[in-house]
Amino acid sequence: MTHALDFTHDPAARSWLASANTGHTDFPLQNLPLTVFRPAGTQGSSRQFRGGVGIGDQVLDLAALAASGLLQGAAQKAAAAAAGTTLNGLCAQGSVAWVALRHALFRLLGDEAGASQQATLRPMLSPQAQAEHALPTRIGNYTDFYTSIHHARNTGRILRGDTGADPVMPNFRSMPIAYHGRASSVGVSGQAVRRPNGQRLPPGAAAPVFGPSERLDYELELGVLIGPGNALGEPIALAQAAPQVFGLVLLNDWSARDIQAWEMAPLGPFNAKNFATTVSPWVVTWAALAPYRQAWAPDAAAPPLLPYLDDAGVRTHGALDIQLEAWLQPAAGAAQRLSHTTFAHQSWSVLQMIAQHTVGGCNLQPGDLLGSGTISGPGPDEAGTMIEITHGGRRPLTLADGSTRAFLADGDTLVLRGWCERPGAARIGFGECRGTVVPAPA
Numbered sequence: 240m241t242h243a244l245d246f247t248h249d250p251a252a253r254s255w256l257a258s259a260n261t262g263h264t265d266f267p268l269q270n271l272p273l274t275v276f277r278p279a280g281t282q283g284s285s286r287q288f289r290g291g292v293g294i295g296d297q298v299l300d301l302a303a304l305a306a307s308g309l310l311q312g313a314a315q316k317a318a319a320a321a322a323g324t325t326l327n328g329l330c331a332q333g334s335v336a337w338v339a340l341r342h343a344l345f346r347l348l349g350d351e352a353g354a355s356q357q358a359t360l361r362p363m364l365s366p367q368a369q370a371e372h373a374l375p376t377r378i379g380n381y382t383d384f385y386t387s388i389h390h391a392r393n394t395g396r397i398l399r400g401d402t403g404a405d406p407v408m409p410n411f412r413s414m415p416i417a418y419h420g421r422a423s424s425v426g427v428s429g430q431a432v433r434r435p436n437g438q439r440l441p442p443g444a445a446a447p448v449f450g451p452s453e454r455l456d457y458e459l460e461l462g463v464l465i466g467p468g469n470a471l472g473e474p475i476a477l478a479q480a481a482p483q484v485f486g487l488v489l490l491n492d493w494s495a496r497d498i499q500a501w502e503m504a505p506l507g508p509f510n511a512k513n514f515a516t517t518v519s520p521w522v523v524t525w526a527a528l529a530p531y532r533q534a535w536a537p538d539a540a541a542p543p544l545l546p547y548l549d550d551a552g553v554r555t556h557g558a559l560d561i562q563l564e565a566w567l568q569p570a571a572g573a574a575q576r577l578s579h580t581t582f583a584h585q586s587w588s589v590l591q592m593i594a595q596h597t598v599g600g601c602n603l604q605p606g607d608l609l610g611s612g613t614i615s616g617p618g619p620d621e622a623g624t625m626i627e628i629t630h631g632g633r634r635p636l637t638l639a640d641g642s643t644r645a646f647l648a649d650g651d652t653l654v655l656r657g658w659c660e661r662p663g664a665a666r667i668g669f670g671e672c673r674g675t676v677v678p679a680p681a
């Protein structure tokens with residue numbers, strides 16, 4: 240149902256707001272991403288964070304819209320749920336409410352809205368450039384998957400050597416694997432990320448040393464924000480997974496590779512990952528992504544899929560063609576693109592991640608966050624981490640200013656961008672996910 244195309248996906252539709260019609264904005268009328276924000280430079284109660292919708296270069300205040308009388312029924316209930324400081328209430332309402340709000344917003348912000356409606360809406364708009372954002376949801380739980388076979392292959396070769404054996408672990412092709420991450424350190428774009436101190440075992444050393452990570456890395460990922468969720472003990476079947484996807488954000492899973500290499504056996508990453516995760520402030524909804532869904536197929540070398548991970552829906556439209564880029568902005572000097580790939584290469588669908596997460600009865604809750612795992616494509620310029628790009632640090636990158644990077648330096652800003660475009664559909668984008676590395680505590 241929420242994968243169906245409707246009038247809100249018409250690429251010819253235009254807004255009465257000119258900045259939404261440029262053809263290159265991330266936020267045309269067909270996108271309508273949700274956020275939590277407050278306008279800058281205001282006083283008193285208007286300083287509270289509240290829900291908003293991106294349109295062109297503006298953000299529409301959902302608290303003001305909910306109080307305006309312009310909405311009715313399910314759309315009004317949805318806007319009221321988004322009027323507070325998090326979108327968890329809206330996540331909980333489910334896809335019928337989300338689509339009702341989308342349809343209402345499309346009609347109000349489209350160029351067929353009446354002059355009096357436009358006059359009522361204009362004071363609810365404020366410039367995105369001056370908005371301050373909070374996390375879109377209060378994240379109760381965060382799980383990070385590992386679903387790119389290209390990333391698995393690249394890192395397997397780097398960590399275990401090119402032995403001639405398949406560098407992909409045997410479980411990878413049978414299920415989307417994951418670890419439970421840390422929700423408390425998830426921050427919103429603009430975050431200052433403090434380089435972690437920790438234990439690492441230097442090459443050839445007999446005992447670990449303590450100090451700042453020397454191999455700080457990023458991971459280019461997408462985050463999935465969960466809708467209503469499920470009761471404990473009641474798995475979400477694959478066919479019922481789509482209405483559980485509230486929307487997607489960009490996600491950077493900051494990773495300290497030296498800490499990770501020493502601590503990870505046998506229980507997985509811990510301090511290497513739990514110091515920070517950054518997400519973009521704009522939630523691109525599942526409905527907005529409908530035109531960019533496409534066929535999914537298992538890896539050619541995969542064994543037959545178990546039935547709980549396979550159905551006609553995931554085969555016909557389980558994959559998403561989302562273009563993704565990572566950029567490195569040194570403290571001084573020009574930003575440099577590190578990679579460009581598409582989420583369409585990913586080995587597992589977000590629908591299968593939800594089915595896998597809940598198959599044993601684990602309960603997902605409204606606003607929970609699932610990371611896709613690093614998104615690396617097949618080509619040499621499609622790797623989603625520094626450890627892949629520099630072959631474990633052995634082939635440092637040379638930046639435009641002549642400096643080199645095996646891993647991230649203090650003062651570096653890592654920027655993720657994402658967008659969707661395809662013939663017959665509007666171009667929509669995710670905005671940016673940005674974080675700056677600051678020195679470790681003394």
Ligand code: MN
Nearest residue numbers: 458492612613
């Ligand atoms: Mn990750």
